[in-house]
Amino acid sequence: MLSKKYRFHSRGGVRFVYQKGKTIRRPGMSLVFLNNERGFTRVAVVVSKKVVKSAVKRNRIRRRVYEALRLNFDLVPKKYDYIFVVFSKEVLDMPFSELEKKLGELVAEAKVCYNKE
Numbered sequence: 001m002l003s004k005k006y007r008f009h010s011r012g013g014v015r016f017v018y019q020k021g022k023t024i025r026r027p028g029m030s031l032v033f034l035n036n037e038r039g040f041t042r043v044a045v046v047v048s049k050k051v052v053k054s055a056v057k058r059n060r061i062r063r064r065v066y067e068a069l070r071l072n073f074d075l076v077p078k079k080y081d082y083i084f085v086v087f088s089k090e091v092l093d094m095p096f097s098e099l100e101k102k103l104g105e106l107v108a109e110a111k112v113c114y115n116k117e
Contacts (some may be wrong), residue, residue: 001063002070008044008081017044017081024109028088031106036081043069044083052089061091068100075104077111 008014021034036042045065047058065084069076076082084103091099 002066006043008042014044017083028090030085032083033110034081041078042081047086061086068103076107
């Protein structure tokens with residue numbers, strides 16, 4: 001699991017990133033990202049009840065995404081807030097290496113978007 005320091009602690013922060021951030025959509029998941037002034041990266045993973053009704057399965061998806069991020073955290077650009085929104089239950093059963101690849105593509109595209117500004 002990703003360290004508590006690097007996760008959001010309130011809905012206010014998540015709401016702010018949703019309102020002000022940019023969104024990248026891909027099949028199965030999307031990424032909302034925003035530059036922050038805190039000096040470190042914060043991450044949230046959102047899995048709706050519309051994806052999977054069972055809380056156990058939603059939490060498993062969330063844990064898998066957090067673990068993939070933890071293992072590749074040094075590749076994530078710093079000083080940004082990221083919210084990964086999962087809207088496909090395929091993430092529950094996909095191979096872990098494929099999940100890491102999808103997350104890496106989203107983060108790489110976010111970095112490209114920020115470099116354009």
